[in-house]
Amino acid sequence: MSAVLLHSIGDDVYPLIEVKEISKRFGGIQALNNVSMTIEKGDTLALVGENGAGKSTLAKIIAGVQGYDSGELLLEGRRVSFRDTNEAIDSGIGIVLQEFNLVPDLSIAENLYLSDCARGTTKTLLNRKDMRKRALELYSQIGWDLPVDPDILVSNLSVAEQQILEILKGIAYEARLLILDEPTAALSPREVDKLFQLVRRLQKNHGTTVVFVTHKIEEIFELSNRIVVLRDGEKTNDFVTAETTPDELIASMVGREIGDLFSIRKRREPGEILLQAQNVNNGPRCRGCDITVRRGEIVGLSGLVGAGRTEFARAIFGADKLKEGAVSTGSRSQIFRSPRKAIQQGIGMLPENRKSHGLIVNMSIQDNLLLAHYALGSGMILAKREGDRIVRKRVDDLRIRIGEVSDPVDSLSGGNQQKVVFAKWLTLDPDILILDEPTRGIDIGAKYEIYTLIDQLVQEGKGIILISSELPEILALSDRILVMNSGTIVKELDWSEADEEKIIRYASSASTNEVENS
Amino acid sequence: MKETMYGSPNLIQKWKEKGNKLLSYTSQVEIVMTIAFILLCLVLTILTPRFLTIRNFRNLFWQATFLGIIAIGQTLVILTGGIDLSVGSNAAVAAMFGGIVMQQFGVIPGVVAMLLLGTLVGVIKGFLVAYARLAAFIVTLGFLSIGRSATYLLTDGRSLVGLPEAYRFFGNAEIGSVPLYLIVFIVLFGMAYFMLKQTKVGLYIYAIGSNEEAAHLSGVRVRFYTALTYAITGFLCAVSGLILTSRLGAVDPDTGINIELNAIAAVVIGGTSLAGGKGGLLGTLIGIAIITVLNNGLNLLGVSPFWQGAAVGVVIIFSVLLDSIIRQLKST
Amino acid sequence: MKETMYGSPNLIQKWKEKGNKLLSYTSQVEIVMTIAFILLCLVLTILTPRFLTIRNFRNLFWQATFLGIIAIGQTLVILTGGIDLSVGSNAAVAAMFGGIVMQQFGVIPGVVAMLLLGTLVGVIKGFLVAYARLAAFIVTLGFLSIGRSATYLLTDGRSLVGLPEAYRFFGNAEIGSVPLYLIVFIVLFGMAYFMLKQTKVGLYIYAIGSNEEAAHLSGVRVRFYTALTYAITGFLCAVSGLILTSRLGAVDPDTGINIELNAIAAVVIGGTSLAGGKGGLLGTLIGIAIITVLNNGLNLLGVSPFWQGAAVGVVIIFSVLLDSIIRQLKST
Amino acid sequence: AGEQEATGDSEGITIAYVTPALHVPFWKNVSDGIKQEAEKLGQKVTIIDSDSELNAATQLQNVQDLIQRGVDGIIISPTDSASCPPVLELAKADGIPVVISDIGTDSGEYVSFIISDNFEGAYQAGEYLARIMKKKGWENGDVAQIAISQARQNGRDRTAGFEKAMTEAGINVVNLLQCNQYTRGESFNFTQDLMAAHENLHGLFTQHDEANLGALSALENTGDYKNIAHVGFDGSPETVEAIKSGDRIAAASMQQPVLMGRESFKAMWKYLNGETPEERVLVPTILVTRENVLDVEDQLADNVFPAELEAQK
Ligand SMILES: Nc1ncnc2c1ncn2[C@@H]1O[C@H](COP(=O)(O)OP(=O)(O)OP(=O)(O)O)[C@@H](O)[C@H]1O
Ligand SMILES: Nc1ncnc2c1ncn2[C@@H]1O[C@H](COP(=O)(O)OP(=O)(O)OP(=O)(O)O)[C@@H](O)[C@H]1O
């Protein structure tokens, strides 16, 4: 099946990809049900829908990562059935998966090289100099300067840096069809911009066709020319972007009208100080940071990828060994030696990496939800009935959509998983919640619910530290915004004076003075 | 009668539900291993009429006890993602030390000393693994040597004989006609099973083995509970050593020699993953049953010693192969 | 002279770079273990003048060879996240089979048969682990028994004697005054090191151990390369058995008995993680060195065998403790 | 037994005893015999124990180290007769004399070879068992064995000697189970299994002392000692007490490890003093039976298990 042969059939007669009535079932879940769609050459197609709608499954089937039960997949009019990714890559289809597939104990350069190996373009002997050079080339091709050293092990990269590396791997294939599954979920606006520039460049220079999955409405309208909407495994709509509106799109995704995402917050005068952290040092990415949180207040923490927001949050929470600094809650001032101590003082943290830090994926929904409640409570016997009651109450309150409470938590959609993490902390009724990227990878409907939930929590008098790479989210929810830049807090802005442009300027400039003088 | 049973859709429904409930308590591996175990028993019953006798079952219960009690602890350790290679020497050093105390101060102080020392050794291992964060494999490999050395040094390598007559109680007493050791095993197994399924500790153990970091961030005292599993194992090793030496009436310094791999095999055959977080005690029970019945059967059959190793190896591999084949059949 | 050396900033710069380069090739564990090793050697040198002699070093090289060659393979297997408990019996069955062939058909066919059978056993293990997807622990535990049984059955449990005189060459020949076995070890180690660091295969091995799924999705033939590590280990076991039996002039059916844990310990002491993906051959080299020197030193000192076990255990735990302490000091 | 010494260079003489496994009581007793004889000299003779851990490769390594340490002589109980020649070669290269104590060697030069007769001892035990079974009218009963490793010459000798006696008496041998751990617990289980497997079992031969005692416990436990005649190989004070009791183990062929140790040292000492020791010393086994147990007790106390008696005091 050489490319030459494919082309000889006639470029223009057939669409690049035609999906014909494809169905796919996982156990009891019908992930895709008779889905048909076409991808024309040169398209930038946005694949959208709620969590669990089947977007990733469809993307994986097209790229040969996953098989399907029935239906047909046509590549330029010819029936194909890829047995694995290699065959798809040979046919010019590359994919960046939603779940990272990096090798943590290998370096950046080695990870990139590994995907080159798949195409058989490499020799048996390794040439480390070439590997490094190629890595740097790929990075510079998109104008991302992160990270600088291709020898860094992937296990040392932040989520965003890993996402960038995944995208580079996809680009390295020089595929005709590039599928990007939620590439922007972990990126901050600057990186998203660069990614979009890159996509446009690829289209212009190489005629690359792009399919991308995202939950961010503005991105859909910025980049795509067509939109395919999935709901509960079925295709509900196929829009030409220019002919639709965000409201119409959202309604088609969610199946109902939702209110304005960014006018949920009802601000009011904050109360007394709940938490004060001073001069917190936690390695080079967090140096001398201060923060104060009051009752009924959301403090937003903004910054670019790798600015150190997560490090700061982990330091406050006692997740990393603190070298310096003091955290006071109420009267006491101390350094938390473990998360347990912080939790006992009424702090909860929703970590940025849901799968590896927030949840224990192979345990049940109920056990995950109750874990902190049990760990901090007294007694040893599992009070099954009480536990059951708590779980049901939280599931109802937060409207978590589940089958059985004893199902493994990874059977849930991303949004519902995140709600389980929220619910876990709410069982302890903490005064302060640190939310690190609480809406990463979450669909618009769920986002609405989470925003509502966050607002409700501050109305109840909790204090919240909100870390987010989505500027609209920070701007819409925060009372005050702290901007971090290379490990220090460079600016505090009140919500009334903050806007996207200001935040980006402080977050990306080399020094604060530069911003003030300009 | 028959008609009513089959005729009633309610009853069928009920049975189905019961079946599903049973299934949800046990995982697939455990079911497959039970099938493998039943197959093994069937083959042995066909090959020798001597297998299925009350007398032989009494033998089997005894033979399963020593490894069985130890494997309970090993299961907990492996569920946290750890491993304990030193169970045999932990049992030996506890029994020997307790025996010496017993000769001096009597049975009760001796037994107490035995259980205390066994637990203490477990606590030290647990501390080194959980608090000093050393690799469990290395720590327990070290203790495998150290414990055996200590045992030899206590009596200059000889068996300890001349233990008080009253000590024989633990290994030989019967309640009704049920041997005490069997009751002890069942009680310990039941307690551990209860702990794992019905208490927070069990939840923590699974959580630690599945995702230590997430458990830590949720406020679980990861280090404490990790160490606890080693301490429990140390205690169980001492109980095991106690029962064995009580029954034999002497403490052999080689007690439990070379059992480390068997103790792990029992757990792993039962479907518990060496990576931690997956599996449980029911599987271990079946693992123990398979290993015990296999050795007993080969002895009953009088298989040549040179062939026995091959038979054991083949059955072990075959039983996990069965699981793998069934899983692959199901997935296609 | 001295002045110029220290005076030149260029030179200092150069040395620093060299140092950094060295550091980048070795990880911290390896450095700490080297320090532990040097400490051990120092203590022994002080305690007995017999330690630091050329003759003793010849002994040490010999003593390191058997376990050393096997540990190379074990390192590869562990790096993929596997384990091989059957290295000892793999060596024995290959040597015994080769020896029998040798008696019939001469030295060369015998050696070929030895290496082929060793590799074949490795291939079968690799197949069961990588293709049939059985737990490596169980498969190799099974083979530990099966291999030993097969060895006993081949000669009805007897040692194989009366091997051709020419066979003694492999274990006794010297080139210059360097023993052949040392050269073989260095060459094999060098090849494995090169493979791991400078070829795709090495990259694949790390990738498989670190994230099998990601490796698979990148197009790495995961099953093939996983199986390959077992095949290589089988081959290396045969080489090890060849050298040992050639030197001993007979094939003992108990060749390599009970070495399974030592072979793993050498790898783990050297900082390779049992979870796979992390570590390497330099660490294993140091692990082998520590184990060998420790046993040799205790013998030279005439320490009672009952104390030796304790000493070995303590040194093993202490050497990893050192690593942990240094890491904690660094992090504060 | 803290026989540490910094170097072998002092004017005293150092002799190494290379044993297959020091924690096996038999070898421990050989070691004690060697030490007894050495102490008798009142001179400064140091004995170093070296444990081969039942492994030929370890044995060779230990011998290398011992030669390196500068010992004056080696007494060795090889792990296996095939594993001895390379040891002998190494020693010869350095002119170090070797006395072989038990097991034997396939080839090579040595000073003296002290051996006890495994075949004969097992044969005698078998004969005695046959006699008892005849007396009780069990000659149609089956006998079974709990054996030491049949991968060793002494194991095969014990099995062969015993089976020869059984063949002569026309008694049926049904089953042989081989020990892996050499612990009492193991033989306890083996005995249970043998009784479960053979309804007509009336005789049992156990080939080492932990097996004697393990089988004894198991038979006592079920009361089956009344239906099963039991003879053993090797022994300890516990075994002797059981024989004395009259209804437990009927007899045991006991090697005389302490005597073997003494003879080994004597041979070595002779050689070191320029004399020529006998090339082969055959140390007989003693068949201890219910009848003769009171007569041979002193001999046992001296030559078989003095240290055990010491430890029990
Ligand atoms: N490997 C799998 N095993 C079982 N169920 C699966 C598997 N992969 C997906 N599913 C289920 O199939 C459905 C569709 O999943 P998919 O990942 O395609 O959703 P998605 O639209 O990509 O959602 P998200 O926006 O959260 O990424 C979900 O209900 C999911 O739980
Ligand atoms: N748990 C961790 N282990 C190791 N390194 C970490 C860990 N968390 C963060 N880092 C390192 O700290 C750096 C800073 O990342 P951090 O997550 O604090 O930045 P951030 O501002 O929160 O950015 P992001 O948008 O990536 O979350 C990362 O590049 C990563 O290398």
Ligand SMILES: [Mg+2]
């Ligand atoms: Mg998805």
Ligand SMILES: [Mg+2]
């Ligand atoms: Mg972050």
